[in-house]
Amino acid sequence: LLQKVHGRRVHSPNQSRNDPLEEDVQAFLIDEDQLHTFDDLTKVNPVTPATVLKCLQARYRLKVFYTHAGCTLVALNPFQPIPDLYSVDVMKEYHYATQPQEFKPHIFIVAEEAYRNVQGQLEPVNQSLVVSGESGAGKTWTSRCLMKYYATVAASAQAVSSQDAAERIERRVLDSNPLMEAFGTTKNYIYIYIYIYIYIYIYTYTLPLQNYSYVALS
Numbered sequence: 262l263l264q265k266v267h268g269r270r271v272h273s274p275n276q277s278r279n280d281p282l283e284e285d286v287q288a289f290l291i292d293e294d295q296l297h298t299f300d301d302l303t304k305v306n307p308v309t310p311a312t313v314l315k316c317l318q319a320r321y322r323l324k325v326f327y328t329h330a331g332c333t334l335v336a337l338n339p340f341q342p343i344p345d346l347y348s349v350d351v352m353k354e355y356h357y358a359t360q361p362q363e364f365k366p367h368i369f370i371v372a373e374e375a376y377r378n379v380q381g382q383l384e385p386v387n388q389s390l391v392v393s394g395e396s397g398a399g400k401t402w403t404s405r406c407l408m409k410y411y412a413t414v415a416a417s418a419q420a421v422s423s424q425d426a427a428e429r430i431e432r433r434v435l436d437s438n439p440l441m442e443a444f445g446t447t448k449n450y451i452y453i454y455i456y457i458y459i460y461i462y463i464y465t466y467t468l469p470l471q472n473y474s475y476v477a478l479s
């Protein structure tokens with residue numbers, strides 16, 4: 262696949278150059294300047310490893326690290342700090358947007374949709390977010406982003422000192438990471454398949470205080 266993406270070998274040895282699919286792939290790839298504009302991989306046509314990877318590569322070059330693939334989000338590891346991408350201001354933009362899904366692809370869209378599903382129902386509905394990828398892909402990073410997001414937006418819904426509360430919650434959650442990773446590390450040469458399951462409970466208080474309900478994000 263990588264050979265194809267780097268353009269060293271576009272045709273596989275067994276494929277005829279008259280293969281209609283291959284012709285479509287070539288026609289799609291010819292407009293290289295447009296490849297980065299595909300913010301949803303379901304719009305790529307034809308969908309092949311070469312076309313998808315080329316689009317992701319074009320976006321990566323422009324430092325665009327998130328791309329939709331239908332209801333899945335593809336996150337590329339930038340391997341460098343991008344502070345402006347994860348600031349509290351950006352969180353708030355996505356949180357307060359009427360239609361966050363119309364914003365450019367971001368982990369905060371996924372986070373916000375799950376949060377709204379949890380909050381917006383008459384009967385609160387538990388939500389699950391699955392973060393998967395190979396070792397080093399950025400699963401821990403993404404999970405931390407999600408926890409930070411919920412710590413920030415859930416706290417800001419309350420009147421009292423929301424920023425302090427968010428920082429406190431975030432600190433507690435992040436401090437628990439080394440312990441989880443001690444159980445879940447895959448950074449050795451033995452293939453151990455470990456799934457880390459994190460529950461986040463969002464409590465919705467109503468007065469009097471002892472009446473509360475909670476929903477879980479996992």
Ligand SMILES: Nc1ncnc2c1ncn2[C@@H]1O[C@H](COP(=O)(O)OP(=O)(O)OP(=O)(O)O)[C@@H](O)[C@H]1O
Pocket residue numbers: 337338339340341342343394395396397398399400401402403446447448
């Ligand atoms: N969006 C991002 N921005 C900045 N750095 C990132 C991002 N995603 C991942 N990284 C960095 O890439 C490295 C690997 O990420 P991470 O530890 O999250 O991978 P992982 O999928 O959890 O790996 P493993 O399965 O081996 O535990 C880390 O140093 C992390 O800080």
